Each structure stands twice: as structure tokens, then as C-alpha cells.
Amino acid sequence: MKAYIFPGQGAQFVGMGKDLYENPKGAELFEIANQLIGFRISDIMFSGTDDELKQTNVTQPAIFLHSVILAKILGENFKPDMVAGHSLGEFSALVSANALSFEDGFKLVIARANAMQKACEAQPSTMAAILGLADDVVEKICADIDAIVVPANYNCPGQLVISGSIEGIDLACAKLTEAGAKRALKLNVGGAFHSPLMEPAKIELQAAIEATNILSPICPVYQNVDAMPYTNPELIKANLIKQLTGAVRWTQTVENLLADGAIEFVEVGPGNVLQGLVKKVSREVQTSSATTI
Structure with a gap:
């Protein structure tokens, strides 16, 4: 097919x-x-x-x-x-x-x-690509952050894009890097799509x-x-x-x-x-x- x-x-x-x-x-x-x-x-x-x-x-x-x-x-x-x-x-x-x-x-x-x-x-926001972590790890860390940040694009195993406020993305990138992400790369996008x-x-x-x-x-x-x-x-x-x-x-x-x-x-x-x-x-x-x- x-x-x-x-x-x-x-x-x-x-x-x-x-x-x-x-x-x-x-x-x-x-x-x-x-x-x-x-x-x-x-x-x-x-x-x-x-x-x-x-x-x-x-x-x-x-x-x-x-x-x-x-x-x-x-x-x-x-x-x-x-x-x-x-x-x-x-x-x-x-x-x-x-x-x-x-x-x-x-x-x-x-x-x-x-x-x-x-x-x-209306509200400055952004997204970031998280590489090298399991989806459930990214989901849990995002859920524990006291700011708007959510999983947005489940692209493939080991590649999940997160989306949210600038504060939320910055906090999440830091915590995800500590958790072992190979990269936590902020993207050059207009805002927090799919959030x-x-x-x-x-x-x-x-x-x-x-x-x-x-x-x-x-x-x-x-x-x-x-x-x-x-x-x-x-x-x-x-x-x-x-x-x-x-x-x-x-x-x-x-x-x-x-x-x-x-x-x-x-x-x-x-x-x-x-x-x-x-x-x-x-x-x-x-x-x-x-x-x-």
C-alpha cells in the first residue's frame, strides 16, 4: 500500500x-x-x-x-x-x-x-528541538515546569519539539540538558505552535x-x-x-x-x-x- x-x-x-x-x-x-x-x-x-x-x-x-x-x-x-x-x-x-x-x-x-x-x-513565545531523550522523559519534565511548555511535535524516536513561553522553553531546555538530552536547540520560529x-x-x-x-x-x-x-x-x-x-x-x-x-x-x-x-x-x-x- x-x-x-x-x-x-x-x-x-x-x-x-x-x-x-x-x-x-x-x-x-x-x-x-x-x-x-x-x-x-x-x-x-x-x-x-x-x-x-x-x-x-x-x-x-x-x-x-x-x-x-x-x-x-x-x-x-x-x-x-x-x-x-x-x-x-x-x-x-x-x-x-x-x-x-x-x-x-x-x-x-x-x-x-x-x-x-x-x-x-500578541505574546512572545518559541519552540525547541529536544534530541536524544525518550518521549516520556520529555513529557514529565515539561509537566513539572511552572510555566507554559508542552510537547508539540513528536517527529521521530529521539526527536521531540517542545513549545511554550520563552521562560518555559528556557527552563525546559536547561532541565532536559541536565537529564541527558544530546541537544536542546531553540528554533528560529515565530511562536509557540501547537501549544x-x-x-x-x-x-x-x-x-x-x-x-x-x-x-x-x-x-x-x-x-x-x-x-x-x-x-x-x-x-x-x-x-x-x-x-x-x-x-x-x-x-x-x-x-x-x-x-x-x-x-x-x-x-x-x-x-x-x-x-x-x-x-x-x-x-x-x-x-x-x-x-x-
Whole structure:
């Protein structure tokens, strides 16, 4: 069985998607996107600066466009048995699996990015990557800190990203280093994604999600909040709403995809970050393979 996986924020690079514009279908979708967002995001993607591209309200729509347009160009060759996306990538997965229209998915991503940008500006916060500790050790130390800090991205065994207030992250990094973490690296991100500090963004996005028409996808979508497969539109909506303040359970998602029969993982979008994570999760499973398109 074949699993298609879609990357999230951090996979962007200047020049992304330029080759897709050369395809007539790709050019058509980019121009629709430029109209919907109100500026030529395609120009920023193809020839902008790193600083322009790394703004949350540009980065997220850009990665979504790269992933979804690539899937649309594949057309009949896009035949997933299952799909999953990392954080933002979940929206790309839903559009590619025909649960959301291109236009509705893009509008939700724009709303999500803008809401998260506002939440980041309202309260300074950050994230940190913790390497070389078991998940339960990181969870316990975070829970014992008297400040906002939570596990946010379960990326692969030995790699868990935490999220919270600047004070909480600083305290956690110190304690996790004492506990034996190989590295506790603060990330250059706009704020505390997938933490309680995103509650204002969650409230803002909830209305947009509830007003959007979501259909049954062509295959199960494994969602971030609990790493389980869904096809029911109402449950998919509820999980999308929870996603902004809930953890991305990517390790568990890959484990579940493998348990449910995935033997090939195809990454759809810029870069190959997820490919590397899949290989780390599935290192003991000799029958799996990971590719990028």
C-alpha cells in the first residue's frame, strides 16, 4: 500500500514551485491562488527573499500550494491508499484526497496562517528541538515546569519539539540538558505552535473550519491530534480545530501507517524532511521505502 505524506512549515525555500508553473494546470492554480490571497505569492515563492518567504502568513500558503499543485499535476497518477500531513501538511493532504476543494483549502490555510501570526505577535513565545531523550522523559519534565511548555511535535524516536513561553522553553531546555538530552536547540520560529498559546488562533480558525464544506476523502486521512485514520467529515473538522493547540503526533502516525499496511511513503511537496523522519521511525521495518516527488 502507498502512503502520500505532506510537509509542514520549515520545508520552504526560494525557488519552490517554479517548475510547477511551467505546467498549464500548475500555472492556472497559481494564478487562482494569487487572486485569492491578494498578492502574487507565486513571485515570492519563485524569486523572493528568504525573509519574505519565512513570514508565517507567506510560508504556510506557499508550502500548501507547492504540495497541492504537485498532487493535482500528477492527476490520475496520484493514487494514495492513505494520506497524512505534518501540521500544515494536513490541509494539503485533505485537498489532495478531495475532502476539500483547492479554493476552500487555500482559504483555510490563509486564515490559519494569519490567525497564528496574530497569536505570535500578541505574546512572545518559541519552540525547541529536544534530541536524544525518550518521549516520556520529555513529557514529565515539561509537566513539572511552572510555566507554559508542552510537547508539540513528536517527529521521530529521539526527536521531540517542545513549545511554550520563552521562560518555559528556557527552563525546559536547561532541565532536559541536565537529564541527558544530546541537544536542546531553540528554533528560529515565530511562536509557540501547537501549544495552549495558540488558543486565540484556534478560536478564530474554528468558525472558518465549521463554515467550510468538507467531504469524505478518497482514502483515510491520518490526522495529527491522535494519529488515527478518518473519513468522516465531521470528525475531520473537529480534529482540524484541535490541531492548532494539540501536538503533532507524527511518530505515532508513521507507526500506524506501517501497521495498517503502508510499504511505500511518497513525500509530496518541497524538500524531503518527512522522508528522513519516516526512515527513522521505520528503521526496523525492512519492507518500507520512502521517496520524494
